[in-house]
Amino acid sequence: MKKMWAPWRNVFVYNRKIKGCIFCKAAKSKDDKKHFVVERGNFCFSILNIYPYNNGHIMIAPYAHKSTLLDLTESELRELMSLAKNSMRRTEKLLKPQGYNIGFNIGKVAGAGFAGHVHMHIVPRWLGDTNFMPVITHTKVMSESLDSLYRRLKGVKV
Ligand SMILES: [Zn+2]
Numbered sequence: 001m002k003k004m005w006a007p008w009r010n011v012f013v014y015n016r017k018i019k020g021c022i023f024c025k026a027a028k029s030k031d032d033k034k035h036f037v038v039e040r041g042n043f044c045f046s047i048l049n050i051y052p053y054n055n056g057h058i059m060i061a062p063y064a065h066k067s068t069l070l071d072l073t074e075s076e077l078r079e080l081m082s083l084a085k086n087s088m089r090r091t092e093k094l095l096k097p098q099g100y101n102i103g104f105n106i107g108k109v110a111g112a113g114f115a116g117h118v119h120m121h122i123v124p125r126w127l128g129d130t131n132f133m134p135v136i137t138h139t140k141v142m143s144e145s146l147d148s149l150y151r152r153l154k155g156v157k158v
Helices: 009-021 022-028 074-095 132-137 146-156
Strands: 036-040 043-046 058-062 098-102 120-125
Touching: 022 043, 036 074, 036 146, 043 074, 043 146, 058 074, 074 098, 074 120, 074 146
Parallel strands: none
Antiparallel strands: 036 043, 043 058, 058 120, 098 120
């Protein structure tokens, strides 16, 4: 198998070591804009991924630092799905994706960047959104800045 080189991941790993758990930081912060927190519920919150796989990549996490779905209460699980639905509503109105990848990476071995704090990924997809750029140039083309996307998503009534 060939190795794929992804230099942007270095920034991600580096920041993680310095900053600790991004979900706990965002959960405890009063500055939603700084952390790109889109919505807060009683048990969970949604947040933009600052290293998105695609434009509009949102993550849903519980406030509590729990590493797996098995540790979540029924209330946390219910609200997680409800915030996922709200995130999709926002995305539908603003970005009109043709599909989604939605899921969890549980554990480092499964590719979880922050394995200690379970989170659901909601990644909007469009036909042709994966092209030669990530493969050949290690560059993912984002059609919109995080600041602009955040402002627009926050403005959607769900
Ligand atoms: Zn955490």
